[in-house]
Structure formats: C-alpha cells, structure tokens
Amino acid sequence: MILLAGGTSEAIEIALALDRAKSPYIITVATGYGYDETAGKVSGHVLKGPFDKQSFEKLIKEYEVDAVVDASHVYAGELRCELSAAAHAAGVRLVRFERDPVSVDSNPDITFFGSPAELGVWARDKDFKKIFVSTGIKGLQALAGHIDLDRVYARMLPSGESITAALSAGLKPSHIIAMEGPFSRDLNEALFRHLRIDLLVTKDSGETGGFTAKIEAAGNTGCLVAVLKRPEPAGGEVFHDTKSLLRTLGIADEESGWHVVLLGHGSRLESANRGLKLVAKEMERRGQYLGVTPAFLQHAEPSLDKVFQELAESGAGRIVIMPLFLFEGVHITSDIPEEIETIQARYPHMQVVQSRFIGPDPLLAGICIHRIKDTIQ
Structure with missing residues (x-):
C-alpha cells in the first residue's frame, strides 16, 4: 500500500498511473477544494486533512503502508517535514517529487526572500503603488502584518475557504482575484497592465506552476518581482519526473511503455x-x-x-x-x-x-x- 501526499497536478498524474497499474494507494489532500478536485479524477481513497506527524503515522499503521510518496506542493514545508518524520518513525520508504526550479538568479529585477516576513519588511517602506500577490492565501496572511493591504491585489483559488481567509486578513473584496491556474503569460500581462502593478510577489512553483509565465509578464510590463525562496527540502529520495519516481517503486505503468x-x-x-x-x-x-x-x-x-x-x-x-x-x-x-x-x-x-x-x-x-x-x- 502506498500513501500519496497530494495537492499538485503531478500527484494526480501519479495516482492515475497507480490506477492503471492496479496498485493500491490512499491519497491525502489538505483542503476541501483539493478533495473535490482529486476525488473526481482518481480511483484511490482520498482523505482530507489537515494532517500532522501523528495523523500520518496513524494512516501508515492503519492502511499498512510500505511506501510514502510526497507529491505535495514544494512550498508546503511544514506538511513535508511532518510527513517525513512520520515515515521515518514508521520505518517506511519515502520518495519525494520535486518540481525543477526555474533559473532567474541573474535577473536584476528579481529579489529573493527567505520568508514572507522578510519580504514584507522590505516592501513596507518601498514606494510600490500596486502589489500583486500570487503566493496563495497563506502567503497573503503572512504578508498582511507588513504590507498595507489597500495597495494589494491577491490571486487565489476560487474556494470559499480562501476567499473567507482573505477577507478576514483585511483584503478588500474588489482586490480578490479568485481563479484556478496555471495562467498564461498573456493573461498575467493583461492583469498586470489593467491593475497597473509595479511589484509581483510570487513563489518559484516551477514551469508547471506558471512561474515562468509570471516572470515574463512582469518583465513585459516593467514591474519588479519579489520571490519567496523554496523551503529547505524535507527527507526522502528526490525525483524530478513522475516516470522515474514510479519506476523506483516498481510500478509498471502500461501507458508509460x-x-x-x-x-x-x-x-x-x-x-x-x-x-x-x-x-x-x-x-x-x-x-x-x-x-x-x-x-x-x-x-x-x-x-x-x-x-x-x-x-x-x-x-x-x-x-x-x-x-x-x-x-x-x-x-x-x-x-x-x-x-x-x-x-x-x-x-x-x-x-x-x-x-x-x-x-x-x-x-x-x-x-x-x-x-x-x-x-x-
């Protein structure tokens, strides 16, 4: 039995490959939105969180899990550490999918920050008129104590949970952009121009997460970019493509042949x-x-x-x-x-x-x- 930590498009790809191979698994997601998105696409048992080390340990024992696959979001640092600790405590193998980072280190218009607080302190005293935050609701909540939200527009998943949290953080309803990505460069560019954005706050979510499209759109519209660095990786064997990850687990996916x-x-x-x-x-x-x-x-x-x-x-x-x-x-x-x-x-x-x-x-x-x-x- 495999425990698959979901929350990404790659997690669904892995689940579908497991379905085709008739390999038993359970898949965990953190939110109701993630549950609805996943449950309608895969055959495995979908479980909604939140989860911590103890609840992951309980799942590993209850379902007799012999391998854990971490395909959660690269910025879900706390969850990944909890999952890693649970797998280690249970003595089961942990493999982790990691999206390749996008190399933009040499771009002078992009600044990297180790935490939302560090970024918020930097942006607080700058003369940014309009800030576009695309770090998700957790990133917005962390920035709320440092940045004047009257000048912030935030894009987030179109879920009641996210919108309620954004309003609770103090964001104006008219400044909420509830859309599901990833988004094209042209759509990002149109939004940045229409809202007259001069600072984009984002994460390096990889090519799949639309990071390049956002960076290119920012460059075309002349706005600066603040990027939250990826958290330190949790434990486990790391794979950058789902094909290799499945092979190391001995999963023979007929379609992949x-x-x-x-x-x-x-x-x-x-x-x-x-x-x-x-x-x-x-x-x-x-x-x-x-x-x-x-x-x-x-x-x-x-x-x-x-x-x-x-x-x-x-x-x-x-x-x-x-x-x-x-x-x-x-x-x-x-x-x-x-x-x-x-x-x-x-x-x-x-x-x-x-x-x-x-x-x-x-x-x-x-x-x-x-x-x-x-x-x-």
Whole structure:
C-alpha cells in the first residue's frame, strides 16, 4: 500500500498511473477544494486533512503502508517535514517529487526572500503603488502584518475557504482575484497592465506552476518581482519526473511503455514551430510516456524519418504518432498513413500506431472562449 501526499497536478498524474497499474494507494489532500478536485479524477481513497506527524503515522499503521510518496506542493514545508518524520518513525520508504526550479538568479529585477516576513519588511517602506500577490492565501496572511493591504491585489483559488481567509486578513473584496491556474503569460500581462502593478510577489512553483509565465509578464510590463525562496527540502529520495519516481517503486505503468512522436505540419518560420516543441516538452515533463519527441511533415526539422531513425537506434519498441492537427485533411487521410506504412516496413521490429488528430473536440470551444475573454476583458 502506498500513501500519496497530494495537492499538485503531478500527484494526480501519479495516482492515475497507480490506477492503471492496479496498485493500491490512499491519497491525502489538505483542503476541501483539493478533495473535490482529486476525488473526481482518481480511483484511490482520498482523505482530507489537515494532517500532522501523528495523523500520518496513524494512516501508515492503519492502511499498512510500505511506501510514502510526497507529491505535495514544494512550498508546503511544514506538511513535508511532518510527513517525513512520520515515515521515518514508521520505518517506511519515502520518495519525494520535486518540481525543477526555474533559473532567474541573474535577473536584476528579481529579489529573493527567505520568508514572507522578510519580504514584507522590505516592501513596507518601498514606494510600490500596486502589489500583486500570487503566493496563495497563506502567503497573503503572512504578508498582511507588513504590507498595507489597500495597495494589494491577491490571486487565489476560487474556494470559499480562501476567499473567507482573505477577507478576514483585511483584503478588500474588489482586490480578490479568485481563479484556478496555471495562467498564461498573456493573461498575467493583461492583469498586470489593467491593475497597473509595479511589484509581483510570487513563489518559484516551477514551469508547471506558471512561474515562468509570471516572470515574463512582469518583465513585459516593467514591474519588479519579489520571490519567496523554496523551503529547505524535507527527507526522502528526490525525483524530478513522475516516470522515474514510479519506476523506483516498481510500478509498471502500461501507458508509460510508449514513446510519443508529436507530429506537426511544419513551417519555414522557426517561431511558428516553437508551439509544438513547447507542447512536446510539457508532455515529456509530465513523465507519462517513455519520451515525447516533436517532428514535422515538411519545412522544418526534425523530420518524421529522422526521428524514427534516432528512435530505432535507441532501441525504442512501441511508438504512437500523435498528429497535432486541428481538423481532417489530406495530411490526415493520406500523407501521414503513407509515411507510417513506409516507416513500419523499414523498421518491422517496432510497433507503430497513429492516434486520432485533435478534431472538433468540445474542449476546443472552452479554449476559444478563454482566448476571447483574454481579448475583450
């Protein structure tokens, strides 16, 4: 039995992999919002906290846990220490997922702080007119004693718990931005410009948490950035991708046995090809497959033929080609199937399949609505 400490998108990825592998687990979350988000997506038993060392020890004993997976938020320092202490006391293995930090140390517009109090003292006497706080409700509460909240706007999860806590801390209702992220650079930039923000207060929540998008938006709008440093890591073996973490636990995820080739049309403009490469990079980071490689039909590199040559040389056995095409056309009906047939004949030892293209999926309507909102708000 595995005890999985949740609270992040990666925790849900790990839980879904455990579901597919039919490996028993329980997953803990700290809030009612986290419970609702998690319980509707995974099959494992979801338990709502808060939890401390004693309650974690009780769970380990009651469920006969033999491995603890810490996939909680990197800034949940107290929880991680309590979980680490409980695992150590029970004598069970602890493995920890850690998002890679984003390197921005050389940026002169970014200042790092060891605690909200240190940051608050620094910002208190500065001439900041509008401050945007995106550290979550706990970060806002810690800053409230140091910063004049009349000049603070705070973004937080759209939960009753968070909004009530923000109001109790003294934040104006009109200064509460209740949204679920992560958020794009364009949306952040629009918010910063509209509110005339001159200081962004944030955490290094990694690429997945939208940290880069916030930093880029701040740079484009000319506001300074104050970053809370990550707490000192708790115990446990550290992994930076879910795939490696699952492997060390001996979890055989059938879906992860495939290598994905994300296939785009290709353009002579490199900037036009960058989007597909970014999607491939994000899929690779999530660790759900053996690997994710971008490829292009024409006008750009790497070509499909070159990618398969490299995969064959690396010993890849099962390949799924995902055409990143919106709608059906000659490439989907003829060109891609013909290329796959040629590739399969050249590499008969490899299993090559083609997934469906994107198509008129209802999710696209939601994306379109979000893009329109970004434009007209």
